[in-house]
Amino acid sequence: MxxxxxxxxxTERPRVPLSRRRVLRAAVRLADRDGLESLTMRRLAQEVxxxxxxxxxxxxxxxxxxxGVVEVVLDEIMTAVREAEAPxxxxxWRAALRARIxxxxxxxxxxxWAPGLLGARTTMNPVxxxxxxxxxxxxxxxxxxxxxxxxxxxxxxxxALGFAQELFQPGEAQPADAATxxxxxxxxxxxxxxxxxxVHDDPxxxxxxxxxxxxxxxxxxxxxxxxxxRRAAGA
Amino acid sequence: MxxxxxxxxxTERPRVPLSRRRVLRAAVRLADRDGLESLTMRRLAQEVxxxxxxxxxxxxxxxxxxxGVVEVVLDEIMTAVREAEAPxxxxxWRAALRARIxxxxxxxxxxxWAPGLLGARTTMNPVxxxxxxxxxxxxxxxxxxxxxxxxxxxxxxxxALGFAQELFQPGEAQPADAATxxxxxxxxxxxxxxxxxxVHDDPxxxxxxxxxxxxxxxxxxxxxxxxxxRRAAGA
DNA sequence: ACCTGAACACCGTTCAAGT
DNA sequence: ACCTGAACACCGTTCAAGT
Numbered sequence: 407m408x409x410x411x412x413x414x415x416x417t418e419r420p421r422v423p424l425s426r427r428r429v430l431r432a433a434v435r436l437a438d439r440d441g442l443e444s445l446t447m448r449r450l451a452q453e454v455x456x457x458x459x460x461x462x463x464x465x466x467x468x469x470x471x472x473x474g475v476v477e478v479v480l481d482e483i484m485t486a487v488r489e490a491e492a493p494x495x496x497x498x499w500r501a502a503l504r505a506r507i508x509x510x511x512x513x514x515x516x517x518x519w520a521p522g523l524l525g526a527r528t529t530m531n532p533v534x535x536x537x538x539x540x541x542x543x544x545x546x547x548x549x550x551x552x553x554x555x556x557x558x559x560x561x562x563x564x565x566a567l568g569f570a571q572e573l574f575q576p577g578e579a580q581p582a583d584a585a586t587x588x589x590x591x592x593x594x595x596x597x598x599x600x601x602x603x604x605v606h607d608d609p610x611x612x613x614x615x616x617x618x619x620x621x622x623x624x625x626x627x628x629x630x631x632x633x634x635x636r637r638a639a640g641a
Numbered sequence: 642m643x644x645x646x647x648x649x650x651x652t653e654r655p656r657v658p659l660s661r662r663r664v665l666r667a668a669v670r671l672a673d674r675d676g677l678e679s680l681t682m683r684r685l686a687q688e689v690x691x692x693x694x695x696x697x698x699x700x701x702x703x704x705x706x707x708x709g710v711v712e713v714v715l716d717e718i719m720t721a722v723r724e725a726e727a728p729x730x731x732x733x734w735r736a737a738l739r740a741r742i743x744x745x746x747x748x749x750x751x752x753x754w755a756p757g758l759l760g761a762r763t764t765m766n767p768v769x770x771x772x773x774x775x776x777x778x779x780x781x782x783x784x785x786x787x788x789x790x791x792x793x794x795x796x797x798x799x800x801a802l803g804f805a806q807e808l809f810q811p812g813e814a815q816p817a818d819a820a821t822x823x824x825x826x827x828x829x830x831x832x833x834x835x836x837x838x839x840v841h842d843d844p845x846x847x848x849x850x851x852x853x854x855x856x857x858x859x860x861x862x863x864x865x866x867x868x869x870x871r872r873a874a875g876a
Numbered sequence: 877a878c879c880t881g882a883a884c885a886c887c888g889t890t891c892a893a894g895t
Numbered sequence: 896a897c898c899t900g901a902a903c904a905c906c907g908t909t910c911a912a913g914t
Contacts, residue, residue, distance in 0.1 A: 542831035
């Protein structure tokens with residue numbers, strides 16, 4: 407590679423030519439840092455030290471950028487899943503699938519904007535197809551009929567890829583003062599009771615009322631257990 | 642205002658004054674007809690026969706329009722859920738919840754753009770809170786502890802509101818010819834096997850390979866069964 | 877082959893002006 | 896009180912022109 411100046415080191419390095427790969431990695435970096443709404447063609451160009459129109463030599467259009475960004479994240483997921491420690495599915499398909507899904511989830515937690523984008527993409531992504539093919543293979547090795555494996559894909563849905571399926575985004579949930587808290591208890595007595603119950607268990611307060619990881623695993627285990635029950639029943 | 646022509650009668654009717662309610666109902670109509678991406682302030686104004694800037698007298702900004710649109714759909718869901726025929730939860734909480742969720746799903750199927758929008762909204766919507774409060778109340782009446790009801794909300798996730806959680810959007814899935822089909826069988830042997838198996842059961846072809854309603858109910862029943870098992874075990 | 881500047885057709889939104 | 900036209904700061908994208 408060619409020599410570079412201090413400025414190059416710090417900001418851009420125009421010497422290494424632009425490429426699709428470099429554009430997409432910059433897009434992921436931009437979304438990680440500033441959020442998905444900041445990912446515009448103009449800001450992306452700025453991120454790689456080029457004018458906006460230059461991007462069109464490496465990607466067809468913005469849609470292609472979003473597809474590419476999804477691709478990068480999915481590749482990251484596939485790598486994480488491949489390296490996840492898990493028993494062979496022939497011995498314990500539930501543990502095998504569980505480990506893979508939790509590995510996928512770890513990746514998504516590093517790109518919080520990704521689930522929304524992945525969910526919006528309706529086009530069949532080859533990487534996603536390959537992933538679901540692996541899941542079906544795992545289930546087959548675990549003794550599933552093709553038919554029940556099909557059911558399983560639908561039950562798991564995007565959870566198979568580690569999607570959190572959260573109820574709400576955390577934050578901005580606390581009532582401002584005791585008055586509004588009381589008002590809330592009036593309007594939503596059941597939720598208020600649930601919250602009070604949780605506080606009783608954990609006197610530190612409502613902190614950790616929803617432990618995302620715990621909830622994710624509880625849901626996952628319930629689903630896997632239901633699937634195992636049907637598999638064993640020969641469904 | 643000036644006298645009007647026949648065209649006025651047919652398209653707009655400026656006589657009934659603009660209102661927040663009228664703007665939001667027009668927005669839902671526009672999204673239903675042309676898709677969510679067509680819902681711009683300018684086109685929405687056109688839909689109600691007014692200039693874009695007039696909208697700002699009735700809604701704060703576009704974000705408020707989207708919030709309002711969500712509100713309209715949620716109101717529709719709440720009405721459908723309220724009118725759903727269901728046993729009292731004290732007698733059969735599973736049937737009670739199942740009927741309500743399927744009623745909610747019916748509404749969402751009439752506004753196919755709504756799940757994406759509802760999913761993107763992270764702010765706590767009062768109507769959603771009220772709905773989840775009702776679900777917790779139902780579970781309580783069915784014998785749930787607050788703690789397990791809390792778990793239940795997370796397991797159900799947006800499925801409690803009738804979200805389909807589909808794997809892919811239908812369409813554009815068929816391989817173009819036999820060659821690519823064979824190629825697909827090579828790359829994704831498990832999915833190919835699954836598809837072949839389904840074709841065997843239903844010789845009419847791959848039509849209805851994924852019966853959305855069936856899959857939704859299968860998943861829902863599996864989840865409800867897992868919850869009932871935990872409730873009965875006194876979790 | 878790769879990059880660019882100017883331009884176009886769209887956005888959401890502000891503001892001063894109309895009635 | 897309600898609506899409007901012109902304008903601003905942004906989009907994605909096209910196109911002809913540069914090297």
